[in-house]
Amino acid sequence: MTERPFSEHRLAALALLNGEYRLTRKAGQFLGQIAVDPSPMSEAQADWLSKLLEKHELPPLAEGGAK
Template sequence: MSTFEKRRAVALTILDTGEGLTRKAGSFLGQCVVDPTPLTPKQADWLATLAERAGLVVEN
């Protein structure tokens, strides 16, 4: 599974729960689902934070 596919799966899982997401977080996760461009370190950290809040474990 590619990095993009892993990121996409994580983002979709977080969006599926939808609990406590801000509009900005939802927009960012939507971008992660459709845009294969690599994440910046700051974006990767944010995705990891959102995943952690959703009870998921993600490797940067």
């Protein structure tokens, strides 16, 4: 994977929402929430986002991108 990591969680969420990825309703709601909410993610949210990015072969979040 040669793509650069996402600099912030909002960009990662938008990439997943705008892509041609099969997402559950729950995952879509989660991604929509973190795309519009500027507050930092919890550890559990950051873990879930990381798993979704990995599952769909997208770059990870950059160090500090979860804020």
